[in-house]
Amino acid sequence: MTNGYHIVVCGSVVPDPLQTLEPVSTPTGPALKNEMMLPAVLDPWAAHALYEAANLASKVAGSKVWLVSVGPKAKLQQVMMTIAQRVSFELVPVDASASGFADSHSTAALLAEAIQSIPGLDRARLLVFGGWESASRGAGATMQLVGERLGILDQFQGVDQLRVLDDAQPDGSFEVLERIEGGRHQVSVCAGPPALLGWATGNLPEPRNNPQIGMANMRTVMPALQKAKSLPLPAGGLHFLSASPPKQQRQTRVVKDLSPAQIAQEIAEWIGK
Amino acid sequence: MSAAPPDSDAANDQPTIDRQEMAVDIACVGFGPAMGGFLTTLARSLLNPDGSVRLESASSPGMPLQVICYERGDGLGFGVSGAVTRARGIRSSFPGVDLTEIPMAAQVTKEKLVYLLDPLRASRRSFAFKAADRALRSLGLLFGVKHEAFELPYTPPFMRKHDGLVLSLGQFNQWVSDQVAASGLVQIWPGMPVAEPLIVGDTVTGVRLADQGTDLHGRPEPGFTPGMDLHAALTVIGDGPVGAVGRKLDAHANIGMPPGHESLEWALGMKMVVELRDDSGLEAGTVLHTIGFPEPEIFGFLYVHPDRLASVGIFVPSWFGSPVRTAYRYLQHFMLHPYLWRYLQGATLKSWGAKSLQESGRHGEPFLAGNGYARIGEGSGSTNVLAGSGVDEAWTTGVQLAEAVIELAEQKRAFTREELERTYVRRRRGSWVDTESKVAANARNGFQQGVVTGMIGMFFAGLTGGRFAPALRPVPRCVPSLEEAYRSRISASELKQIKEDCSTKGTSLHDRVMDRCGWPQIPLDGKLLISHQDALLMGGGVQAPPGFANHVIFRRPELCRECATKLCVEMCSGQAITHGEEGVPAFDREKCVYCGACLWNCRAEGDGACGNVEFNAGAGGLHSTLN
Numbered sequence: 001m002t003n004g005y006h007i008v009v010c011g012s013v014v015p016d017p018l019q020t021l022e023p024v025s026t027p028t029g030p031a032l033k034n035e036m037m038l039p040a041v042l043d044p045w046a047a048h049a050l051y052e053a054a055n056l057a058s059k060v061a062g063s064k065v066w067l068v069s070v071g072p073k074a075k076l077q078q079v080m081m082t083i084a085q086r087v088s089f090e091l092v093p094v095d096a097s098a099s100g101f102a103d104s105h106s107t108a109a110l111l112a113e114a115i116q117s118i119p120g121l122d123r124a125r126l127l128v129f130g131g132w133e134s135a136s137r138g139a140g141a142t143m144q145l146v147g148e149r150l151g152i153l154d155q156f157q158g159v160d161q162l163r164v165l166d167d168a169q170p171d172g173s174f175e176v177l178e179r180i181e182g183g184r185h186q187v188s189v190c191a192g193p194p195a196l197l198g199w200a201t202g203n204l205p206e207p208r209n210n211p212q213i214g215m216a217n218m219r220t221v222m223p224a225l226q227k228a229k230s231l232p233l234p235a236g237g238l239h240f241l242s243a244s245p246p247k248q249q250r251q252t253r254v255v256k257d258l259s260p261a262q263i264a265q266e267i268a269e270w271i272g273k
Numbered sequence: 274m275s276a277a278p279p280d281s282d283a284a285n286d287q288p289t290i291d292r293q294e295m296a297v298d299i300a301c302v303g304f305g306p307a308m309g310g311f312l313t314t315l316a317r318s319l320l321n322p323d324g325s326v327r328l329e330s331a332s333s334p335g336m337p338l339q340v341i342c343y344e345r346g347d348g349l350g351f352g353v354s355g356a357v358t359r360a361r362g363i364r365s366s367f368p369g370v371d372l373t374e375i376p377m378a379a380q381v382t383k384e385k386l387v388y389l390l391d392p393l394r395a396s397r398r399s400f401a402f403k404a405a406d407r408a409l410r411s412l413g414l415l416f417g418v419k420h421e422a423f424e425l426p427y428t429p430p431f432m433r434k435h436d437g438l439v440l441s442l443g444q445f446n447q448w449v450s451d452q453v454a455a456s457g458l459v460q461i462w463p464g465m466p467v468a469e470p471l472i473v474g475d476t477v478t479g480v481r482l483a484d485q486g487t488d489l490h491g492r493p494e495p496g497f498t499p500g501m502d503l504h505a506a507l508t509v510i511g512d513g514p515v516g517a518v519g520r521k522l523d524a525h526a527n528i529g530m531p532p533g534h535e536s537l538e539w540a541l542g543m544k545m546v547v548e549l550r551d552d553s554g555l556e557a558g559t560v561l562h563t564i565g566f567p568e569p570e571i572f573g574f575l576y577v578h579p580d581r582l583a584s585v586g587i588f589v590p591s592w593f594g595s596p597v598r599t600a601y602r603y604l605q606h607f608m609l610h611p612y613l614w615r616y617l618q619g620a621t622l623k624s625w626g627a628k629s630l631q632e633s634g635r636h637g638e639p640f641l642a643g644n645g646y647a648r649i650g651e652g653s654g655s656t657n658v659l660a661g662s663g664v665d666e667a668w669t670t671g672v673q674l675a676e677a678v679i680e681l682a683e684q685k686r687a688f689t690r691e692e693l694e695r696t697y698v699r700r701r702r703g704s705w706v707d708t709e710s711k712v713a714a715n716a717r718n719g720f721q722q723g724v725v726t727g728m729i730g731m732f733f734a735g736l737t738g739g740r741f742a743p744a745l746r747p748v749p750r751c752v753p754s755l756e757e758a759y760r761s762r763i764s765a766s767e768l769k770q771i772k773e774d775c776s777t778k779g780t781s782l783h784d785r786v787m788d789r790c791g792w793p794q795i796p797l798d799g800k801l802l803i804s805h806q807d808a809l810l811m812g813g814g815v816q817a818p819p820g821f822a823n824h825v826i827f828r829r830p831e832l833c834r835e836c837a838t839k840l841c842v843e844m845c846s847g848q849a850i851t852h853g854e855e856g857v858p859a860f861d862r863e864k865c866v867y868c869g870a871c872l873w874n875c876r877a878e879g880d881g882a883c884g885n886v887e888f889n890a891g892a893g894g895l896h897s898t899l900n
Binding site: 016018019020034036037038039074077078081082085205206208209210211212214215218222223225226250252 | 293295341347348349350351376377444447450451454455457460461462463464465482485486496498501503580623799804806807810811813814815816818819820896897898899
C-alpha cells in the first residue's frame with residue numbers, strides 16, 4: 001500500500017444523550033416518542049471513530065475519509081452542521097430510520113451497500129471504522145455484520161488505539177490495541193487493509209471547530225444530502241415484546257466542601273440501600 | 274496565519290497572538306428568529322431560477338455571496354421562548370405554507386386574560402391588590418370568580434394574538450434552519466461562539482471567534498486554537514439582548530447606542546414545557562395571560578401546543594421591587610395556583626429554560642446600521658413591549674435587512690452607514706414594526722412607580738395609539754435590600770439570623786425568606802414539581818464543552834465583597850452562580866443556561882445594567898429543542 005488508506009467511517013445519528021427518552025408503541029413497532037423533535041448528535045462511539053480516522057488520515061499521506069451515515073435526512077443535516085466543522089470527510093448519507101429499534105442485519109446491509117457504492121473506493125486500502133458500542137443499538141454486532149457482508153476477515157472490536165508501524169514507508173500494517181477484561185489491552189498486528197475496527201473511546205480529544213474545514217466540507221456535504229437516497233429499513237423479522245427505558249432513581253442534594261472520597265462513600269452507601 | 278489588523282480594538286487586546294483569517298461577504302452572529310428571517314430571505318435570492326449567480330461574491334468571484342452564520346448554542350433549535358405570535362411577518366415569508374405543520378405549532382383558538390388572586394396570602398400585595406382580592410372574593414358569584422381567579426371579560430386589542438400561532442421557538446428555529454441549510458447556499462454553524470466584533474475606526478470589519486483550547490480562565494492549554502478573524506463586508510448582529518457582540522458594539526461611541534438610548538428595562542422569562550394529562554381539558558391553541566400571582570409584578574402565561582404539550586411560564590421584571598427573585602420557585606408556585614393546577618396536575622415536565630428579555634423597546638434601540646454592520650432582532654430593540662411580542666418583530670427586521678442587502682448587492686453598492694440607512698433602516702421605519710414600536714415606546718414607563726400605575730399606563734397607551742402614556746422615562750429603581758423589602762414581615766434580628774444560617778449551610782437565602790413569609794414548601798412529585806437542579810437535568814440538560822473560557826466573570830472582586838444583596842446568586846436561573854469564597858460569587862458554567870440575568874441584576878458601581886459582571890461569548894448551554 002503506497003497511497004494511503006481509504007477510511008470509511010460508519011456513523012449514524014442518535015438522540016442527544018442529554019434528552020429524556022420515552023419508548024412508545026407504534027403500528028410498526030417500538031419507537032421513541034417525538035424522536036424527530038429531539039436534538040440529535042453523531043453517535044458518540046462513531047464520533048470517536050471519525051476523529052481517529054481523521055487523525056490517521058492526517059498522518060498517512062494520500063489517505064481519505066468517508067462518513068457513511070444512516071438517518072432521516074433532516075437529522076443528518078442538523079448533525080453535519082456540527083460535525084463538519086471539526087474534521088474533513090466526504091459524506092455518504094443514507095436517508096433511512098436511525099431508530100434504536102432497527103434490525104442490526106438490515107442496518108448492516110444498508111451500510112455495506114452504501115460502502116460498496118462509493119466511487120473510487122480501493123478495497124486494497126480500505127479500513128472500515130465504526131463504533132464498538134452505540135447510544136442506540138449494539139453497534140458491535142452491526143459493525144461485525146458490515147464486515148462480513150464486505151468480506152473483511154480482519155476485524156477488531158473495542159479498539160482504543162491504532163498505530164501505523166512504519167511511518168516512513170507505510171506498507172499498510174498497523175498495531176491495534178483492543179480492550180479486554182481487567183482494564184487491559186490485547187495487542188495485535190494487522191498486515192494491512194482491508195480491515196474493520198469497532199472503536200471504543202480511543203484516546204483523542206474532540207477536535208476543535210475549524211471554520212475553514214467547515215467551509216470546505218459543506219461544499220460536498222450539502223449536495224450529497226440533497227442527493228441522498230431514501231431507503232426502507234426492513235424489520236428483518238425482528239419482533240419486540242416490550243420496550244422500556246432503564247429504571248432510574250434520582251435523588252439530588254447540593255453539598256459543599258465534601259472531598260471526592262466522601263462523595264464516593266456517600267454514593268456507595270446510597271447505592272447499597 | 275497573520276495577526277489582526279494593528280489598529281483594530283481586538284488587536285490592541287492581544288497583539289501577540291497569530292490568528293487565522295478568512296474572508297466572506299456576510300458574517301452573521303447568532304441564530305434566532307431575526308437571523309432566520311434574514312437568511313431565509315437572502316438565500317432565496319442568491320441564485321437566479323436557472324441556477325446562475327444572481328448576487329455575486331466579492332470575496333469569491335464567480336460564486337454567490339458567501340454567507341456564514343455562527344451560533345453560540347450547541348444546536349440551532351436550542352432557543353428559549355414562550356412564543357405566541359401573530360406571525361404576520363413570518364406568514365408573509367411563507368405564502369401558501371401551513372405553519373401549523375411545524376412541530377408544536379398551533380393556531381390560536383382561545384385567548385383569555387386572567388387575574389389570579391393570591392390563595393396563599395403570601396405575596397407582596399399593595400393595598401390596591403389586596404382590595405381587589407377582597408372585592409372579588411366577596412362578590413365572587415357576581416363576577417364569576419372560580420378557582421381563585423377572575424377571567425377578564427375583555428382582552429385589550431393590543432394584547433390579542435387571536436389570529437396568531439402558538440409556537441415552540443426551538444422547533445420553529447430548527448424548522449427554519451433546516452430549510453435554509455438545505456439550500457446549500459448559506460452556512461450555519463452552531464456550537465461556535467463569537468467573541469467580539471472587529472472594529473477599525475467606526476467600521477465593523479468582521480468578527481473574531483472565541484479561542485478554543487483554553488482553561489476556564491482563558492489561558493492557553495495544549496491544543497490551543499486562537500479564535501479565527503472572519504473578515505466580512507457586512508456583519509449582521511442578531512445575537513440577542515445579552516449577546517457578546519451586540520453588547521460590545523453598544524459600548525462603542527458612534528457605533529453602539531445613540532445619545533439617550535439605553536437598555537434599562539429587562540425581564541427574566543422562565544418556562545417549562547409540560548405534557549398534560551389526557552383529560553386536562555385544554556385544547557391546542559389555548560392562550561392564557563395572567564396577572565396578579567405569584568406576585569403582582571410577575572406576569573404569567575400558559576400556551577397549549579398540539580399533542581397535549583403546553584408551555585407555562587412567568588416573567589420576572591427588572592422593576593420588581595424585591596431582592597427575592599428566585600424565579601424557579603415562583604414558577605412552581607405559579608403552576609400550583611388552583612386556576613392552573615386543575616390543568617397541570619398530573620402533567621410531566623418535558624423541558625425547561627430561561628432567557629432575558631430586553632424590555633426597553635425602542636428606548637434601547639442601538640444604531641441599527643453603520644459602516645459594515647447592521648443589527649436585527651431583539652438586540653436591536655425590536656421587541657414590542659406593549660403587545661408583549663418579539664418573535665414576529667425580530668423575524669421581520671431580518672427580512673427587511675435581507676431585502677436591503679439584496680438591493681445593495683444588485684446595485685454593487687457598499688455596505689456603508691449611508692447605504693444601509695437608505696435601504697434597511699428606511700424599510701424598518703416604514704413598516705408596522707416601527708409604527709407599533711412607537712405606540713409602545715412609553716407604554717411601560719409607569720411600572721417604575723408600581724404595578725397599578727404601570728397597567729393603567731399600558732392600557733391608555735394601547736387604547737390611544739401611544740398618544741397618552743407616562744411620558745417620563747423611568748430611572749431604574751434601586752432594588753431594595755432584603756431588610757428594606759421585608760421590614761414589615763421579618764425583624765432585622767431574625768433576618769440577620771436567617772442570613773447567617775443560610776451562609777453557614779450554603780442554602781438559598783431567598784427560599785428561607787419565602788418560607789418565613791408563608792410560601793409553602795413545594796410538594797415535589799418527581800414529575801413536574803422537581804428540584805431546581807433536577808430541572809436542569811430532566812428539562813433538557815446543560816452542557817459546557819471543554820476548551821472554552823468561563824463566560825461569566827466578576828470583574829472587580831472587591832465590589833462583590835461589598836455587595837450585600839448578591840442578586841446574581843439569587844436570580845441565577847440554573848444555580849450556576851453561588852456564594853463563593855471571601856464574598857466573591859463562584860461560577861459553574863456546567864449549569865449556566867445563558868439567560869443573562871446576572872448581567873442586568875448586578876447593580877455594583879451603580880452604573881445600571883453594566884454592573885460588575887462580564888458576560889462573554891461561551892459555548893454550550895441548554896440542550897432542548899422543545900422550548
